[in-house]
Amino acid sequence: MTDPKPGSITEAEAIERAKQGDEAAFEILYHLHKRRVYSLCLRMLSNPAQAEDLAQEAFLQLFRKISTFRGESAFSTWLHRMTVNVVLMQLRKKGLPLVSLEETLETEEETPKKELGAQDVKLTGSIDRLQLQRAIDRLPPGYKTVFVLHDVEGFEHNEIAELVGCSIGNSKSQLHKARLKLRDYLKFMRAEKAGNT
Amino acid sequence: MKCADVQRVLPEVIENRQDGELEAHLKSCPACSELVSDLKLISSEARQLSASDEPAPRVWVRIAAELRAEGVIREPEAATPAPATTSRRSWSAWWLVPVAAALLAGASYIVTHKPAPQVAGQQGPAVTTPAAPASQPPATVAQAPAAKASSPQNAKNREVAEASSAEDQQFLSEVSQRAPGMRVTYENQLRSVNNYIRDAQAYLDQNPDDEDARQHLIEAYQQKAMLYQMALDHVQ
Numbered sequence A: 001m002t003d004p005k006p007g008s009i010t011e012a013e014a015i016e017r018a019k020q021g022d023e024a025a026f027e028i029l030y031h032l033h034k035r036r037v038y039s040l041c042l043r044m045l046s047n048p049a050q051a052e053d054l055a056q057e058a059f060l061q062l063f064r065k066i067s068t069f070r071g072e073s074a075f076s077t078w079l080h081r082m083t084v085n086v087v088l089m090q091l092r093k094k095g096l097p098l099v100s101l102e103e104t105l106e107t108e109e110e111t112p113k114k115e116l117g118a119q120d121v122k123l124t125g126s127i128d129r130l131q132l133q134r135a136i137d138r139l140p141p142g143y144k145t146v147f148v149l150h151d152v153e154g155f156e157h158n159e160i161a162e163l164v165g166c167s168i169g170n171s172k173s174q175l176h177k178a179r180l181k182l183r184d185y186l187k188f189m190r191a192e193k194a195g196n197t
Numbered sequence B: 001m002k003c004a005d006v007q008r009v010l011p012e013v014i015e016n017r018q019d020g021e022l023e024a025h026l027k028s029c030p031a032c033s034e035l036v037s038d039l040k041l042i043s044s045e046a047r048q049l050s051a052s053d054e055p056a057p058r059v060w061v062r063i064a065a066e067l068r069a070e071g072v073i074r075e076p077e078a079a080t081p082a083p084a085t086t087s088r089r090s091w092s093a094w095w096l097v098p099v100a101a102a103l104l105a106g107a108s109y110i111v112t113h114k115p116a117p118q119v120a121g122q123q124g125p126a127v128t129t130p131a132a133p134a135s136q137p138p139a140t141v142a143q144a145p146a147a148k149a150s151s152p153q154n155a156k157n158r159e160v161a162e163a164s165s166a167e168d169q170q171f172l173s174e175v176s177q178r179a180p181g182m183r184v185t186y187e188n189q190l191r192s193v194n195n196y197i198r199d200a201q202a203y204l205d206q207n208p209d210d211e212d213a214r215q216h217l218i219e220a221y222q223q224k225a226m227l228y229q230m231a232l233d234h235v236q
């Protein structure tokens, strides 16, 4: 699939034209960034319909303010932060904790069972991308937030602390616990798959 | 260092922190070593999930509609509706392309039956007179040699095309009522896709055995069906 003439005008030119209300320019900016924005929403929400709504909201907020955009700051950084804010706002509205309240919310079923042999399974240097997505979907909300922001999106702990409103130490420990959980989930999935065949 | 100590320093480890004591322990402890390499693997694989998913085409349609309604997108020639075959088409054609690919399955049904999900004003059996609908500019297809279009299939296709223009008007008035700001967007896009259908139909009339041409027509109808669907999703 091809996006609309991506090489034909630069992002900076598109931004300038968008300030004049040019639809085609907005469209170019949208297509340049749609995957990044939508994927971030999808990872955080684990729900395609909600992810579409939030991606739409993030672009709208940005495009409405396009006339205030100054060339020297990176457009993608601006958009990216705005997307995170839109997503976090939505999570707050839903009453979901941005930072996990330790293990209290977890049920027994969510913990991989040793009897299935998950502990003996090894990841041995490869992870299936779809399985990783599914494992992330299963993370408790707080762990998911920090993991997605740090490991998927590349934010630093100090940025996450600021965005989410937690301490840097908290961000670090949540990330670590999220990774440990993902490891368990992935092993569990692999054990399950092996058991089915 | 013991295994328990590894657990304690682990959050820092993955952040590329060098630690001699830890390295020594990992060399002698397969369990901890495996743990550390798994966590590093998870972290590095996760990076590839950034920008991994493509949003549905309707996301842009909604954004554009909203921006237009708010006046952020401004029409260059607001008052004059574009004539039947303007450059608008090239604009809308590309966003419709991925849509077409997704809908191949329903396509043949659409061509041989009905272009849009909503069934309104079903017409009678096969033979129709090619009168241009009042609401549409005269269709190029109407000028295509009638003899070439004599196959039952093509006659039926034309019938479908004409029946749909009444449907289009109904559709647009529906959009106007429920989401006035979107009328222009959908009107433009409907015009584009109708042009596409008309061109594809005209070509097929003259080349009735051309399978590619038939495929183009199918895709054109798919795009229209998808446009209707997007509007339905939006105005609800």
Ligand SMILES: [Zn+2]
Pocket (backbone or CB within 6 Å): B002, B003, B006, B025, B029, B031, B032, B033
């Ligand atoms: Zn150890």
